[in-house]
Every structure is written in C-alpha cells, then in structure tokens.
Amino acid sequence: xxxxxxxxxxxxxxRLRVDKAHGAAPHKPLLLLAVIELIxxxxxHENKITLSPELAETFLKYWSKVVTNRRPDITLPFFxxxxxxxxxxxxxxxxxxxLSVASRxxxxxxxxxxxxxxxxxTDLFVLLTNPHDREVIRQTLIRFYLPDFKxxxxxxxxxxxxxxxxxxxxxxxxxxxxxxxxxxxxxxAETPIRKAAFRQAIMVMYNYTCAVCxxxxxxxDGESVTEAAHIIPFSISGNDDVRNGISLCQLHxxxxxxxxxxxxxxxxxxxxEFMSEQGPREWLLxxxxxxxxxxxxxxxxxxAQDALAWHREEVLRR
Ligand SMILES: [Zn+2]
Numbered sequence: 001x002x003x004x005x006x007x008x009x010x011x012x013x014x015r016l017r018v019d020k021a022h023g024a025a026p027h028k029p030l031l032l033l034a035v036i037e038l039i040x041x042x043x044x045h046e047n048k049i050t051l052s053p054e055l056a057e058t059f060l061k062y063w064s065k066v067v068t069n070r071r072p073d074i075t076l077p078f079f080x081x082x083x084x085x086x087x088x089x090x091x092x093x094x095x096x097x098x099l100s101v102a103s104r105x106x107x108x109x110x111x112x113x114x115x116x117x118x119x120x121x122t123d124l125f126v127l128l129t130n131p132h133d134r135e136v137i138r139q140t141l142i143r144f145y146l147p148d149f150k151x152x153x154x155x156x157x158x159x160x161x162x163x164x165x166x167x168x169x170x171x172x173x174x175x176x177x178x179x180x181x182x183x184x185x186x187x188x189a190e191t192p193i194r195k196a197a198f199r200q201a202i203m204v205m206y207n208y209t210c211a212v213c214x215x216x217x218x219x220x221d222g223e224s225v226t227e228a229a230h231i232i233p234f235s236i237s238g239n240d241d242v243r244n245g246i247s248l249c250q251l252h253x254x255x256x257x258x259x260x261x262x263x264x265x266x267x268x269x270x271x272x273e274f275m276s277e278q279g280p281r282e283w284l285l286x287x288x289x290x291x292x293x294x295x296x297x298x299x300x301x302x303x304a305q306d307a308l309a310w311h312r313e314e315v316l317r318r
Pocket of ligand 1: 213249
C-alpha cells in the first residue's frame with residue numbers, strides 16, 4: 001500500500017466530525033477503534049461490518065474507560081460515520097430507498113431490518129488488515145481524540161492481545177492427547193486473562209449456544225445467557241483444556257455442576273433421579289433425557305471422554 005494512501009486516511013481520521021456539543025463524547029473514534037480491534041483479532045475478516053454483539057461489546061469496553069458522564073449509544077456513530085465518506089451502508093432488499101433518506105436510525109432492531117452490512121473504502125480496509133498501517137491509524141485516533149486516555153486504551157489493547165494469545169494457545173492444545181489429571185501446561189491461578197480466554201474459546205466453539213437446550217441469547221452489550229463451564233471443575237483439575245469445557249445456559253450449568261444432568265459416551269444427556277421437579281414440560285430437566293447435545297463443528301474440540309467419565313463418576317447424583 002502506498003504511503004500516499006495511508007496519509008490520505010490519516011488526514012481523514014484527523015478530521016472526523018465529532019460531537020462536541022455535550023462535552024467530549026468521541027463516539028466515532030471509539031467505534032473505529034473497536035472495528036480496528038475486531039479486524040486485528042480476525043473477528044472481522046472481510047469488508048463487511050455488522051452491528052454485532054461482539055462489536056457492541058468492544059465499543060462499550062472503550063467507552064467505559066473514556067466516557068463516564070453519558071450513556072453509550074453505538075447506533076449514533078454506526079449511523080453518522082456515513083458522513084465521513086469511507087463508511088458505506090448496504091441495504092437489505094426492499095429498504096434501499098428508506099436507507100438513502102434516513103436522517104438517523106435509532107435502534108439496533110431497526111438497523112437489523114434496514115442495513116445488511118457496512119463496508120469501508122476498499123483501500124482503507126486493506127490498510128487496516130496490515131499491522132503497520134493499522135497501528136498508524138489507531139495511534140492517530142488515540143492522539144487526536146483521546147490524548148488523556150492513551151494509557152488506558154493501551155492497557156485495553158495489551159489485555160485484548162494477551163487474551164487472544166492465551167485463547168489461541170488453548171486451541172492449539174487439542175493437538176495433544178487430553179489428560180484429565182495432568183494438564184499439559186498447568187495453570188497456577190485463575191487470572192482474569194485466563195478466564196476470559198477460556199470463555200471466549202468455548203463461546204466461539206459453541207457459537208454462544210447452550211449445548212444441552214440450544215438456547216442462544218446475546219445482548220447488544222455482549223452479555224450471553226451461556227457460560228463456559230468446566231467439566232472437571234477448575235478448582236480440582238486446574239485444567240483449562242477446551243475439551244474440559246462446554247457451553248451451558250445458566251440453568252443447565254447449575255444443573256450440571258450439581259450432578260442433576262451429565263453426559264454419556266455418545267454425548268446424550270443423562271438425567272439424575274435425585275430430584276423432583278415441576279413446571280412447564282418443555283423446561284423440565286427430565287425432558288432432556290437421551291437427547292443429543294449440540295457440539296462444536298470439529299470433533300477434535302468435543303468434550304473429552306475422560307472428563308465426561310469423571311463427571312459421571314464424581315458429580316452425577318444417583
Ligand atoms: Zn440450556
């Protein structure tokens with residue numbers, strides 16, 4: 001990429017029209033930083049940006065460090081960046097006209113209805129996929145709009161990078177045989193980075209879906225009904241191998257940890273008799289008996305048989 005093109009976009013970034021009416025609320029730079037981070041993490045891998053929970057979560061992460069006196073609203077910059085000339089909306093079929101005349105889209109559901117995705121100028125997207133050019137643009141945004149928060153933003157970036165590295169390391173472990181007792185790389189303490197990396201890996205493997213009931217609920221600030229459960233508890237095994245993990249909704253995580261449900265060799269649900277339950281039939285644990293669970297795409301990532309056997313032996317209530 002020529003230096004001229006990079007310089008062209010550096011100048012554009014310096015001249016973003018930002019809202020100053022209500023004090024510093026740098027919506028646009030923060031959204032661009034979030035987009036840059038997702039490109040860097042590989043979560044945005046083609047020139048199609050959607051108003052996804054992952055983007056909202058990343059935007060909010062920056063927002064909470066920088067702005068304390070206003071409520072965040074990602075729909076504002078997501079819409080108004082179009083006036084900068086490099087942020088292009090692509091309408092869903094039938095909404096082309098509505099989108100071209102809209103002066104503002106105020107809700108996430110409205111965006112979903114009207115906008116299929118946003119693309120950047122191709123040149124800009126290519127710049128952002130290049131580590132050097134991406135860093136130049138990121139530093140320009142920080143220097144111009146967030147000079148007082150340089151260190152905070154740097155810390156967030158370092159943390160994000162550490163989580164990513166640890167997540168990749170966890171996923172590489174599946175090339176080795178699973179060991180229930182002696183994790184290949186024992187993890188000494190439950191650190192926030194370790195916890196976040198394990199959670200991210202499991203959520204991506206199961207697409208934020210409960211393996212048992214297939215419920216998937218994600219809020220626009222990145223919260224999910226599902227949790228990354230350890231099959232052999234971390235406190236016992238110290239084992240963060242992703243094959244010692246499974247994505248479960250809060251109800252089924254609770255039931256799994258208490259041994260009211262477990263999993264058989266063929267990944268079917270085992271339900272304990274050690275309880276009584278009442279309520280709508282579709283919510284009863286006993287309705288899950290012998291149902292096949294939802295599994296990751298690759299069988300390398302399936303829950304380890306040794307871990308499941310341990311759970312049946314040690315946790316399942318008979
Ligand atoms: Zn569930």
